[in-house]
Amino acid sequence: MKSSIRAFSVGLAAMVLLAASLASAGTLDDVRKRGHLICGINTGLVGFAAPDDKGVWKGFDVDVCRAVAAAVFGDANKLKYKHLTGKTRFTALRSAEIDMLSRNTTWTFSRDVDLQLTFVGVNYYDGQGFMAPKKLGVKSAKDLAGASVCIQTGTTTELNLADFFRANNMKYEPVPIETNTEARTNYLAGRCDVYTTDRSGLAATRAATDNPDAHVVLPEIISKEPLGPLVRHGDDQWADIVRWSLNAMIAAEEMGVTSKNVKAMASKENKNKEINRLLGVEELQGRERLGLSKDWAVNLIAQVGNYGEVFETHLGTKTPIGLARGLNAQWTDGGLLYAPPFR
Amino acid sequence: MSVPATATPTYPPGQHPDLPPPPGTAGVIGWLRANLFSSVFNTALTLVSVWLIYEFVTAAIDWFVLDAVWEAGSRVDCRKQGDGACWAVIAIRLDQFVYGFYPADQRWRPVLTFVLLFPALAPVLFDRTPYRSQLLWFSLAYPALGAWLIYGGLGLPVVDTDAYGGFLLTMILGVTGIVASLPLGILLALGRQSRLLAIRVLCVTFIEVVRGVPLITLLFIASTMLNYFLPPGTSFDLLIRVLIMVTLFAAAYLAEAVRGGLQALSRGQYEAADSLGLSYWKKTWLITLPQALKIAIPGMVNVFIGLYKDSTLVVIIGLLDPLGVARAVLADAKWNGLSNETYLFIALFFFLSCFAMSRYSLWLEGRLSVDDR
Numbered sequence: 019m020k021s022s023i024r025a026f027s028v029g030l031a032a033m034v035l036l037a038a039s040l041a042s043a044g045t046l047d048d049v050r051k052r053g054h055l056i057c058g059i060n061t062g063l064v065g066f067a068a069p070d071d072k073g074v075w076k077g078f079d080v081d082v083c084r085a086v087a088a089a090v091f092g093d094a095n096k097l098k099y100k101h102l103t104g105k106t107r108f109t110a111l112r113s114a115e116i117d118m119l120s121r122n123t124t125w126t127f128s129r130d131v132d133l134q135l136t137f138v139g140v141n142y143y144d145g146q147g148f149m150a151p152k153k154l155g156v157k158s159a160k161d162l163a164g165a166s167v168c169i170q171t172g173t174t175t176e177l178n179l180a181d182f183f184r185a186n187n188m189k190y191e192p193v194p195i196e197t198n199t200e201a202r203t204n205y206l207a208g209r210c211d212v213y214t215t216d217r218s219g220l221a222a223t224r225a226a227t228d229n230p231d232a233h234v235v236l237p238e239i240i241s242k243e244p245l246g247p248l249v250r251h252g253d254d255q256w257a258d259i260v261r262w263s264l265n266a267m268i269a270a271e272e273m274g275v276t277s278k279n280v281k282a283m284a285s286k287e288n289k290n291k292e293i294n295r296l297l298g299v300e301e302l303q304g305r306e307r308l309g310l311s312k313d314w315a316v317n318l319i320a321q322v323g324n325y326g327e328v329f330e331t332h333l334g335t336k337t338p339i340g341l342a343r344g345l346n347a348q349w350t351d352g353g354l355l356y357a358p359p360f361r
Numbered sequence: 362m363s364v365p366a367t368a369t370p371t372y373p374p375g376q377h378p379d380l381p382p383p384p385g386t387a388g389v390i391g392w393l394r395a396n397l398f399s400s401v402f403n404t405a406l407t408l409v410s411v412w413l414i415y416e417f418v419t420a421a422i423d424w425f426v427l428d429a430v431w432e433a434g435s436r437v438d439c440r441k442q443g444d445g446a447c448w449a450v451i452a453i454r455l456d457q458f459v460y461g462f463y464p465a466d467q468r469w470r471p472v473l474t475f476v477l478l479f480p481a482l483a484p485v486l487f488d489r490t491p492y493r494s495q496l497l498w499f500s501l502a503y504p505a506l507g508a509w510l511i512y513g514g515l516g517l518p519v520v521d522t523d524a525y526g527g528f529l530l531t532m533i534l535g536v537t538g539i540v541a542s543l544p545l546g547i548l549l550a551l552g553r554q555s556r557l558l559a560i561r562v563l564c565v566t567f568i569e570v571v572r573g574v575p576l577i578t579l580l581f582i583a584s585t586m587l588n589y590f591l592p593p594g595t596s597f598d599l600l601i602r603v604l605i606m607v608t609l610f611a612a613a614y615l616a617e618a619v620r621g622g623l624q625a626l627s628r629g630q631y632e633a634a635d636s637l638g639l640s641y642w643k644k645t646w647l648i649t650l651p652q653a654l655k656i657a658i659p660g661m662v663n664v665f666i667g668l669y670k671d672s673t674l675v676v677i678i679g680l681l682d683p684l685g686v687a688r689a690v691l692a693d694a695k696w697n698g699l700s701n702e703t704y705l706f707i708a709l710f711f712f713l714s715c716f717a718m719s720r721y722s723l724w725l726e727g728r729l730s731v732d733d734r
Binding site (some may be wrong): 064 | 435436521588689694
C-alpha cells in the first residue's frame, strides 16, 4: 500500500517535472521575465526567518534568498517570499510555485533522490542536542537514563532520539509535543526533564527563557542535520546559480572580502587572484554560461554580506541566540565550511 | 407600621396585610444564608472558594494590568521593567496582527473595505435600516468592490495575496466564506429535496463527501494536490484555492442546517402553496424558504462561527493568519518566548467577533419569532 502511494506520488512528480521541462525554457529565464525571485522560506524560525518590527523578513535562511536575488538581478530586494510549512515545502518546490527553497531543510538521501530535489550545498551544519535545567546536574546525555524527554512528533528528531537511547541501552519517557512554542512551555513548566531538538533551536529556546543560565545544552550531538538551500531536479544551470551564490558567500569570508571592503577590492587588482576572479576584476571562465553579470558577486557581497557577516547578524554571539560558529566555522578555523575554488 | 408593638391589631376578614418575612430569611442576608452558609460544610466551601477567587483574580490583575509592560523594545527589556504581561509585543506588532504584511502605504484600502462592510451588511442584517432597498444594491456590489479594493488593479497598485495576513486574512476568509456559502448552501439544501434524481444524487454526493472529510484535508488538497493536477505555471493563487475550499466546506454544512429548516415546516405550507398554483420557485421564495431559514438560524450561525474559527487552520498550510503572524512574531529573537501574550490577544479577538455573531443571531431570532406568539 505504502509503496503504491509512493509510486503514485513519484509518478505524479515525474509528470509534473516532464510538463515543467516542456513548459519553461529554464528557471533563470522565468525569473528574469517575472522580474523577481520567488523563494520558499519558513513561516517563522528564530534566527533563520522572522519578520522584524517593521514587517521585513530577516534571517539566516532569508539571506540566502537575498544572495541569489542579488546575483541574478544585482538587487537583493527583487524577491518575494512564500511561507512554507514542513508539510507544504517540497510540493511547492516541485510544482514550480517557488524557484528555490531555503527553509532549514536537512539534506538527506531520500529527499535528494526520491523526492528528486537538488541540494546545492550546506549553509548551516546543525545537529540534534539536549537541553536540561542546570539544577538537574546532568553533565552528559549519557546520564539521561529514565529521563522524560520533550520531543516534536513526526520529525527526524523523534527517530534520532529513539536510536540514541537504544544504542546506549537507556530507557526514556517521551513527552510528545506538536510545536516548538509548546515544547518550550512544557519544558519550562517541568513537564519533561530534557528538551531535544536541533541545537540552533535549543540555543534560541534557551535564550528566550527568563534565566538562560539556569539551563545547559549538553555536549552530545546525536545526529547530523546539514541544512541547506535546494532546487528541483531538471535545471542544472539554475542549481549552479544557487550553489555558487552560496559558495561566493563562504569564499568571500575565507578571502576576507566583506560588504564594507568589497567595492574597494573590486576596483583594483588584488594580490589574491581568486578574489579578482570572484569579483570580476579578472574573467571567471564560464560565468556567461550561468547568465550572470560580471559584478554578480560584488552585488551579492555588498548587499547581503559574506557568510561570517550574515552569521553574526542573525545567529552569532552578539545576538540573543548567541550561537558560536562551531562546525560552521571556515575549514581554516577548524570548521566544515569549505567552498570549492573560484577558478 | 404605625401600630404599637404591644397592641395586637385586628383586621376584618380578608383584610389582613402581608407580614414581612422573619428577619434574616429575605434580602441579601437571607440569600447568603440560604445559598452560601446553610451548613458547616457549605460555609467551608464558600470560604475556600472566596479565597481561591481572590487569589486568582488578584494574580490575574497583577499579571494583566499592574505588572504589565506596555512599552519596551524587546522581551528582555520587558522583563527588566516588570514581571507581568509584556503587552509591548502586541503594541509594536499590532500592524502585523491586523494587516499581516500588507504594504503600509496601502493600508487605507483594507480599512476602507472594512468600514464599507457595515453599510453593506446593515440592510441585509437589519430590516429597519433607512433607505434599505437602495442600500441593498450596494450590498450586492460590495463583494466585487471589496475584492478590487484589497487586491487592486484598475488604477490601484496590485497587492499580492501573499501579503495578506493577520485579522485581515481572517476577515477575508470569514466574510467571503459566509457570504459565498449561504446561497450555495441554500441551493444544495433545495437540490437535496429535488424530485429530479440527477440533481438530488449530485447534491447528496457533494454534501456527504465534503462533510465526510475534515477541513484540514480539503486545505491540503487546495495547497498541494491541486498543484499536481494543474499544469505548472497555471497554478492559481493559493488564497483563492483556500477560499473555494472553505466556501464548499461551509456550504455543505449549511445545506444540512437549511434542510433541517425545510423539513421542520408542516406539509400544510407546501400543500397550501401548491393549491394556490404557485410555481416551484415562487413557492420556495415566498412561502417555504423564508420560514425554513428562520427556523434554521441557530444552526446557520453555528456553522458561520465554526467556519470563522476554522479559518485559523490555514496556518498549517503556511498562510499567515493571526496564529501564523504570532508564530512569525515569536520567531523574532527579540520577542521569542512571549506566547502567552500573543495567544491571549488572538483569543480575545476571536471571542469578541464570535460573541457579536451569536448575539446578533439571538436578536434576530427574537425579532422573527414575534409572529409565532
